[in-house]
Amino acid sequence: MKIVVLVKQVPDTYEDRKIDLSSGLLDRDASDIVPDEINERALESALRYKDGQKATEIVVLTMGPDSATKTLRKMLSMGADSAIHIVDDALAASDMVQTARVLAAAIQRGGFDLVLAGNESTDGRGGVVPAMVAEILGLPLLPSLDALELEAGSVSGTCSIDGGSLSVRAPLPAVVSVTERSAEARFPNFKGIMMAKRKPVETMDRASLDLGTAAVAASVVGSATKRPARAAGTKIIDDGTAAQELAGFLASNRLI
Numbered sequence: 001m002k003i004v005v006l007v008k009q010v011p012d013t014y015e016d017r018k019i020d021l022s023s024g025l026l027d028r029d030a031s032d033i034v035p036d037e038i039n040e041r042a043l044e045s046a047l048r049y050k051d052g053q054k055a056t057e058i059v060v061l062t063m064g065p066d067s068a069t070k071t072l073r074k075m076l077s078m079g080a081d082s083a084i085h086i087v088d089d090a091l092a093a094s095d096m097v098q099t100a101r102v103l104a105a106a107i108q109r110g111g112f113d114l115v116l117a118g119n120e121s122t123d124g125r126g127g128v129v130p131a132m133v134a135e136i137l138g139l140p141l142l143p144s145l146d147a148l149e150l151e152a153g154s155v156s157g158t159c160s161i162d163g164g165s166l167s168v169r170a171p172l173p174a175v176v177s178v179t180e181r182s183a184e185a186r187f188p189n190f191k192g193i194m195m196a197k198r199k200p201v202e203t204m205d206r207a208s209l210d211l212g213t214a215a216v217a218a219s220v221v222g223s224a225t226k227r228p229a230r231a232a233g234t235k236i237i238d239d240g241t242a243a244q245e246l247a248g249f250l251a252s253n254r255l256i
């Protein structure tokens with residue numbers, strides 16, 4: 001079984017995240033850049049299968065700037081076998097369609113049985129890349145699984161819906177995205193960190209992928225505007241009139 005896990009490097013959600021107002025892109029110097037936690041959970045699901053089926057091969061794949069190597073090394077230290085890094089200035093500011101095309105081309109090139117991804121990144125939050133990859137590869141998609149079970153020829157799992165949950169299944173090969181309710185990721189141990197240094201990381205650029213001849217018109221950021229600073233809130237001190245003041249405040253803001 002060969003599992004490809006799609007991983008994205010994102011600004012740490014515990015820090016102040018900023019965009020570069022001149023380009024609309026992430027300001028990488030404003031916060032720590034880390035693997036998206038949802039992708040660590042996706043990798044964990046793959047690793048749990050490999051714990052029982054040692055012949056399983058796990059490849060982590062990212063498209064991102066040079067610094068994304070750090071994320072790949074972390075995933076290798078958790079237990080992935082190898083990594084692919086698509087890095088090319090020509091791909092900077094790729095929209096979701098371009099990203100999906102590039103990822104799908106790289107996945108197709110190496111062969112696979114299962115593609116695992118997060119259901120939504122914590123920065124871009126498009127939530128559509130896994131579905132687009134499945135569409136391009138012509139594969140079934142099991143989206144937003146809270147838990148998944150992998151067998152030799154199929155994958156199944158559960159996803160939450162309003163008022164209940166669904167139990168779903170697809171034959172392999174397939175694409176699966178997982179939610180933050182899925183497997184809690186393991187910490188890399190010392191042995192894993194040392195071994196990660198020797199594991200292969202293949203670097204690819206746009207030219208090394210078969211992206212076909214169809215030109216894709218990428219969407220571009222027209223302008224970016226900083227969110228206005230928060231104004232000081234209204235303080236209500238209870239001198240016997242607090243209830244009326246509160247009701248007045250809610251009514252004036254059309255909250256009641």
Ligand SMILES: Cc1cc2nc3c(=O)[nH]c(=O)nc-3n(C[C@H](O)[C@H](O)[C@H](O)COP(=O)(O)OP(=O)(O)OC[C@H]3O[C@@H](n4cnc5c(N)ncnc54)[C@H](O)[C@@H]3O)c2cc1C
Nearest residue numbers: 006007025026063092117118120121124125126127128129
């Ligand atoms: C040089 C360079 C600079 C970039 N700069 C930015 C930037 O500033 N801001 C930004 O948001 N994106 C950047 N990207 C990445 C790319 O543009 C986004 O990944 C893409 O638009 C996906 O959007 P999303 O996060 O909303 O996807 P979603 O659909 O929300 O992602 C869902 C899942 O898809 C997978 N996935 C998504 N993107 C990638 C990826 N790049 N590689 C591997 N798996 C992925 C992950 O499993 C993720 O959990 C850059 C790429 C390159 C090459």
